[in-house]
Amino acid sequence: MSCRPTSSTEARPIFKQYPMLKGRLPHVPLGLFPTPIEKLRNLSRLIGVEELYVKRDDLSGEVYGGNKVRKLEFLLGDALRRGAREVMTFGCAGSNHALATAIYARQLGLKSISMLTPQLNARYVQLNLLASHYFGAELHYY
Incomplete structure (x- = not known):
């Protein structure tokens, strides 16, 4: 193997x-x-x-x-x-799952929508939000 x-x-x-x-x-x-x-x-x-x-x-x-x-x-x-033409995911503002969904959804031609809850401000949270935006995720906070 x-x-x-x-x-x-x-x-x-x-x-x-x-x-x-x-x-x-x-x-x-x-x-x-x-x-x-x-x-x-x-x-x-x-x-x-x-x-x-x-x-x-x-x-x-x-x-x-x-x-x-x-x-x-x-x-x-x-x-x-x-x-589907769109996918939606839920998580905290710095969610790794939301970022991964944005990246791979875009790769497959799907629109990614992220519903995000507040999270303490940390460098990785900022980077994940920036990357999610870069990969085309529609970001919503609730």
């Missing part, structure tokens, strides 16, 4: 394990999977554990990685199958 990252639907473990879901479970390939697992030797020694590993889901996308990409493959796949 190859461990090279791929964006194909066929490579997803859920479709390998349950082939009857392919074509029935809406899915659009967005990420590069599988992501690598990295051994953290220095941190292992520092905290006194024999072995410590991290799953590098931050490498799951060329523009934006993280675990959000995995669920968006199914959520946006469903939106496309239903013929």
Whole structure:
């Protein structure tokens, strides 16, 4: 089995394990999977554990990685199958999910609408809001 990252639907473990879901479970390939697992030797020694590993889901996308990409493959796949032209998501002002939705919705030709609640002002909140705007999200605060 190859461990090279791929964006194909066929490579997803859920479709390998349950082939009857392919074509029935809406899915659009967005990420590069599988992501690598990295051994953290220095941190292992520092905290006194024999072995410590991290799953590098931050490498799951060329523009934006993280675990959000995995669920968006199914959520946006469903939106496309239903013929949606817009998608809406809810979260705090600095929501990583809202940003990921804006990025991948745009990539698929969908308009992204983010309904956002207040959040303490922090640098990452500002950056996520700017990036969401850059990727075309319509931002609303409630």
